[in-house]
Amino acid sequence: xxxxxxxxxxxxxxxxxxxxxxxxxxxxxxxxxxxxxxxxxxxxxxxxxxxxxxxxxxxxxxxxxxxxxxxxxxxxxxxxxxxxxxxxxxxxxxxxxxxxxxxxxxxxxxxxxxxxxxxxxxxxxxxxxxxxxxxxxxxxxxxxxxxxxxxxxxxxxxxxxxxxxxxxxxxxxxxxxxxxxxxxxxxxxxxxxxxxxxxxxxxxxxxxxxxxxxxxxxxxxxxxxxxxxxxxxxxxxxxxxxxxxxxxxxxxxxxxxxxxxxxxxxxxxxxxxxxxxxxxxxxxx
Numbered sequence: 001x002x003x004x005x006x007x008x009x010x011x012x013x014x015x016x017x018x019x020x021x022x023x024x025x026x027x028x029x030x031x032x033x034x035x036x037x038x039x040x041x042x043x044x045x046x047x048x049x050x051x052x053x054x055x056x057x058x059x060x061x062x063x064x065x066x067x068x069x070x071x072x073x074x075x076x077x078x079x080x081x082x083x084x085x086x087x088x089x090x091x092x093x094x095x096x097x098x099x100x101x102x103x104x105x106x107x108x109x110x111x112x113x114x115x116x117x118x119x120x121x122x123x124x125x126x127x128x129x130x131x132x133x134x135x136x137x138x139x140x141x142x143x144x145x146x147x148x149x150x151x152x153x154x155x156x157x158x159x160x161x162x163x164x165x166x167x168x169x170x171x172x173x174x175x176x177x178x179x180x181x182x183x184x185x186x187x188x189x190x191x192x193x194x195x196x197x198x199x200x201x202x203x204x205x206x207x208x209x210x211x212x213x214x215x216x217x218x219x220x221x222x223x224x225x226x227x228x229x230x231x232x233x234x235x236x237x238x239x240x241x242x243x244x245x246x247x248x249x250x251x252x253x254x255x256x257x258x259x260x261x262x263x264x265x266x267x268x269x270x271x272x273x274x275x276x277x278x279x280x281x282x283x284x285x
Contacts, residue, residue, distance in 0.1 A: 023059070024048065040138045047141050072148030087188060087207070088215040090142050095231055097136040099238035099256050101126065102231045106207045110147060111183035115140065125257045133255050146187060153204070154185045163203040165189075166196065179203075239267040 027048055031041045048060075054071050055063060094105055104122050112121045118135045125131060135143075157164070164179030165186060171178055178184050186206040194205045213231055220229045235256070242252050253264040 034137070036137060043138070043141065069148075072145060073152065087146070088212055088219075090139070090146060091188065091207075091212055092216065092219075092231070092234060093136075093139060093142075095234040096238055097139060098133045099235050099242075100133065101235060102209050102212065106186075106188050106209055106212065108187040108206075109183065110150070110185050110187060113143060113147070113187065115144070122257065127257070127259055129257060129259075131254065131257045143187075150185060150187060150189055151182065153189050153191075154182055157204055162193065163201045165204055165206075236267070239264065243267055 024045055027045060028041060031044055036044075051068075051071050052058065052060065054074060055067055058067075091105060094100065095102065098105075098120060100120075100122065104125055108120070109123075112123060113135065114121065115135070118137070118140075120133050120135050122131050122133060158180060164181075165184060167179045167184055186204070188207040190205050190207055192204075193202050195202050209231075216229075216231050239252050239256055242255075243249070249261060249264055249268070252267070253261050256264060258264045
C-alpha cells in the first residue's frame with residue numbers, strides 16, 4: 001500500500017451474532033458441498049459477517065456491485081493492517097496454490113485474474129508461452145481485497161497524471177491509453193514510483209522479486225526451517241503434491257508451463273521415496 005492510504009485506527013473485536021442465521025447456514029451448506037476446508041469455511045463466514053455489518057445488517061440479496069466496491073474500498077483505505085505482511089502472505093499462498101514462478105506472479109495484471117472462470121492467465125511466461133492455471137477458491141476473497149487496495153493506488157496515479165504502467169511496446173503504440181487503464185494495472189503494485197532506466201519515464205512498477213525473496217527468507221528463518229528454501233520451493237511443492245495426490249503428469253506439465261515432460265518428471269522422484277513408497281526390508285523384520 002502507498003503512503004497516501006494511511007490506516008485509520010479501527011477497533012476489530014469479534015463480530016457479534018445477528019439475525020441472519022439462516023443466511024449463514026446456507027453459506028455453510030454451500031461451502032461444505034464444494035468440499036472446502038474448515039479454515040476456508042471460517043474465513044468466508046467471517047467476511048460475510050463483516051460485509052453485512054459494514055452495511056448496517058442489510059441482507060446481501062438487497063445489495064450488489066456498488067456495495068461490494070464500497071466494502072473493498074473501506075478495507076483498502078481504512079483497514080489495511082500491516083499491508084506489506086498481508087501482501088507477502090498472499091503472494092506465498094499464490095505461488096504454492098498455482099505453481100507460478102515468482103516473476104510470473106509479481107507481473108500479473110488485473111485483466112489476468114478471471115474470478116468467474118476461477119482461472120489465472122499467465123502471459124509470456126518462460127519461453128514466451130501463455131498458459132492458464134487454476135485460481136484457488138481459498139484465495140478469492142484475499143485477491144479481491146488486494147485488487148481493492150490496488151484500485152486505490154491506480155486511481156491516485158490517474159488523478160495525479162502519472163505515466164501509467166509499462167505495457168508491451170507494440171500495444172503501447174497501437175493503444176496509447178492502455179498503460180493508464182485499470183485492466184493493465186498490476187495486481188501487486190509497488191508502494192512507490194520508479195524511474196524507467198531505459199526511457200527515463202517515472203511510473204509505477206510491480207512488486208520487485210527481491211522484495212518478496214527477502215521476506216520469504218526472513219519467514220523461513222523465523223519458523224526454524226533448516227532445509228534450504230526459496231520462493232521457487234513453493235512451485236516445487238505445488239508440483240510434488242499434485243503428483244502425490246494422483247494428478248496426471250501431463251496436466252502438471254501444462255500447469256507448470258514446461259515445454260518438455262522430461263522436465264516435469266524430476267518431481268516424480270518423491271513418489272518412490274518416503275513412507276508411502278517401497279518399504280525397507282528392515283521394517284519387515
